[in-house]
Amino acid sequence: MSFDALLYLSFGGPEGPEEVRPFLENVTRGRGVPPERLDEVAEHYLHFGGVSPINRLNRDIMAELERQLAAQGRELPLYFGNRNWHPMVEDTVGRMAEDGVRRALVFATSAWGGYSGCKQYHEDIARARAAVGEGAPELVKLRQFFDHPLFVEANADAIRRATEQLPAELREQARLVFTAHSIPERADEQPGPDGRPHWYSRQVAEAARLVAEQLGAQGHDVVWQSRSGPPEVPWLEPDIVDHIEALHAKGVPAVVVSPIGFVSDHLEVIWDLDNEAKEKAEELGVGFARAATVGTDPRYPELIAELVSEHLDEAAPRKLSLLPAAGCSPNGEPCAPGCC
Secondary structure (H helix, E strand, C coil), X not given: CCCCCEEEEECCCCECHHHHHHHHHHHHCCCCCCHHHHHHHHHHHHHCCCECCXXXXXXXXXXXXXXXXXXXXXXXXXXXXXXXXXXXXXXXXXXXXXXXXXXXXXXXXCXXXXXXXXXXXXXXXXXXXXXXXXXXCEEEECCCCCCCHHHHHHHHXXXXXXXXXXXXXXXXXXXXXXXXXXXXXHHHCCCXXXXXXXXXXXXXXXXXXXXXXXXXXXXXXXXXXXXXXXXXXXXXXXXXXXXXXXXXXXXXXXXXXXXXXXXCCCHHHHHHHHHHHHHXXXXXXXXXXXXXXXHHCCHHHHHHXXXXXXXXXXXXXXXXXXXXXXXXXXXXXXXXXXXX
């Protein structure tokens, strides 16, 4: 089955101070987030000049991906669209239609299942096609990749590099801590392809296990960050800052934090980890090192190119986990049977 383009679909982020508040309103629309919480998060962005690194990082990844696809002889022009900020996916799909694109693969920058990581990207696809109307290209989302060998290897090497940042005497005693974006507990209760609940948190836990296993780590923790929404709604816990306090109380002298739930440095990664978590560790006298996200690793665009080849060549997926594969539907239709 032939395809004539690849849509790189991401979350989006502001690229100037005047874009911060409209961006945050897009992200939180319909979620009941109090205005004062938006004000608080806006200050985090303004602390860095109102610019999120995510769009720049995505463009860097796309440039390398183009080289990877060209090396494979794949003539697939790349298009960039976002859920929450420019270039908006509706505008991008409209341009694809104008360029004569009829069938395109979609790579969404999330390794995970669940609503925000997978199903909402299907909604983005459906919304964009509806906005374009007649002539909108057929769009087929590529699969989740949390247990792909290249994803696991890149995360493991990032942790090795981070560990070397600690004083030599702390490295052997440092606790390995994986973080991912927290979600409401109720959202995590939705069943996965095997009918069991907690599909998102199980995927995160499995990816963390695979990385820790490759490192030969003696132990590790999975914690959460970046919660939002009304305070009365329970979200996945513990929070990374609370967890550092708990580890300190147990006498742990250092932590290596891996933001495994993020493929690129969202502003949330920089603020929650490089500021809040790091400052808490320094306050407590706990050694702190943060691993890089995988988007800066050359294996990440290689992974995307492999997912494209896997789909076009109908090859068996490379995966390290025993968790069932999730099936995706085209054109933003409801998830296929057995998906999340």
